[in-house]
Amino acid sequence: MRYRLLTAALGATAALTISGPSQATDLEVTHWWTSGGEAAAVAEFAKAFDATGHKWIDGAIAGSGGTARPIMISRITGGDPMGATQFNHGRQAEELVEAGLMRDLTDIAEANNWKEVVHPASLLDSCTLDGKIYCVPVNIHSQQWLWLSHKAFEDAGVPVPTNWDEFVAAAPKLEEAGKIPLAMGQQPWQTSLAFQVLVVALAGQDAYNKIYGDKDAEVAASPELAKVFEAADQARSMAAKSNVQDWNQATNMVITGQAGGQIMGDWAQGEFQVAGQVAGEDYSCLPGLGVNEVIQTGGDAFYFPVLADEEKSAAQADLAALMLSPEVQVAFNLKKGSLPVRGDVDLDAANDCMKKGLDILAKGNIIQSPDQLMSADSLTRVNDLFVEFFNNTSITAEDAQKRFVDIVASAD
Structure with missing residues (x-):
């Protein structure tokens, strides 16, 4: 697959089908993008939307998705919906869709050929019910x-590691130099x-897919996963x-x-970029x-709650189409550190790190993200386990694996 912009797409508005001349209106958009890199990226959405004559009303919620989602859901179910809201594409908004609270975007998707341009197809599948x-x-x-x-x-005084084992081996030297080997937030x-x-x-794609996708408790209990828990124990010590x-x-x-170093998603690139640092x-x-080069195809998506106001509904349609336009996809993702x-x-x-991601994707x-494979309730149980494991050294790797097996066995 080549990431090459079609000249006609950049030069012609015909590539973007919006709802037509709609009454300019304000539209509140809620999200949890508040770091420096994230704010720079979301500003690209706002700038493009404002250029249509509408007005992006920013509803940033500080914290993370775990903090913001309950607030967003409460507003929607409580009868105070915003114009658009961020979720991770997957199963997080499934119940809201089933309750009829989210707008059907199928007509907009068909008018703009989303099925032909969105890659991989699993991204749009995760938006489909x-x-x-x-x-x-x-x-x-x-x-x-x-x-790193x-x-x-x-x-x-040690070389920059090229893989996980070298990183672990360098930890003592980092500590001697007054460094924290592994940075990790709470x-x-x-x-x-x-x-x-x-x-x-360390265990491979098949093991990941069987555990998170098939909910295979036997794989979760396997010796291969025991090695992963041993590595998690190492990470716990390095981040202490x-x-x-x-x-x-x-x-x-x-x-x-x-x-x-830090184990973190590619959104970290936005922070390095804001700080003026150069990859490589x-x-x-x-x-x-540095062990198994794989790209996870999770990410961010925007849902549009059902609104009674016709003008705001028309603005929703304009924003939905705009977010997937070629120009906006480039501007947003270059700032966000993500792939289009x-x-x-x-x-x-794109910088060196983004190019690595593009090569792997090509x-x-x-693999799909956990949000695409497990329910939000099951993932919350997984989160709770690892919060406890990383904060309580009395929990051994063996004990944590046993508890993980129980969660996988009952996951949906």
Whole structure:
């Protein structure tokens, strides 16, 4: 697959079918993008929408998806819906769709040929229920990365690692130099993210798919997964002195050389970019921890609650179409650090890390995100387990694996 922008798409509004001349109106959009890189990216959406004559009313909710989603859901179910709202594409909004609270976007998708341009197809499948499309996937965000500070390793007098084993082996030297080997925040999802990345890197794609997709408890109990839990125990020790809360605070520790590395999604690229750092010079990125190069095809999507106001409904349609236009896909994703969902856009301006992701995506080395495979309730139980594991060293790797097996066996 080539990420090459069709000249006609850039030059002609015919590539973007919106609802037609609609009355200019304000539209509140809620999301949890509040870090420096995230704010720069969402500003691209707002700028493009405002250029249509409408007005983007920013409804940023500080924290993370785990903090923001309950607020968003409460507003929608309580009769105070926003114009559009971010979720991760997958099963997070499933109950809202089933309750008839989310707008059917199928007509907009068909008018703009989403099925032909969105790649991989699983992204749009995750927005689809009973044959109807209910969300706009706006990016591909992969969790499968290890971000490394060149300054930290230079200060410690050791080479920048090329894989997970080398990173673990360098930890003592980093500590001697006063560095924290592994930066990790205290938001609940960060610990389970690290574990999921370790599963794919060390046990492989098949094991990941069987556990999260098939809910295979036997694989979860296997010796291969025992090795993953041992690695999680190593990660726990390496992150023991990392006392920050938010993921971007942990990323900043890598940017400033206080920490050797961070297991985090490719959205971390936005923070390096805002800080003026250059991939390959100031920092390195190892997809699949340098062990198993895979791209996860989860990411962000926007849903549009059903509104009674016809003018705002028309503005919703304009925004939905605009978010998947070629120009906006390029501008947004270059700032966000994510990959575009369109397979026909030009990313010559991408940095080295993004190009690595594009190459892996082009090879088809992809997996679906946990949000696409497990229910929100099941993933919450997984999150809770790893929060406890990373914060309570009395829980052994063996005990944690047994508890994980029980969660997988009863997951939906």
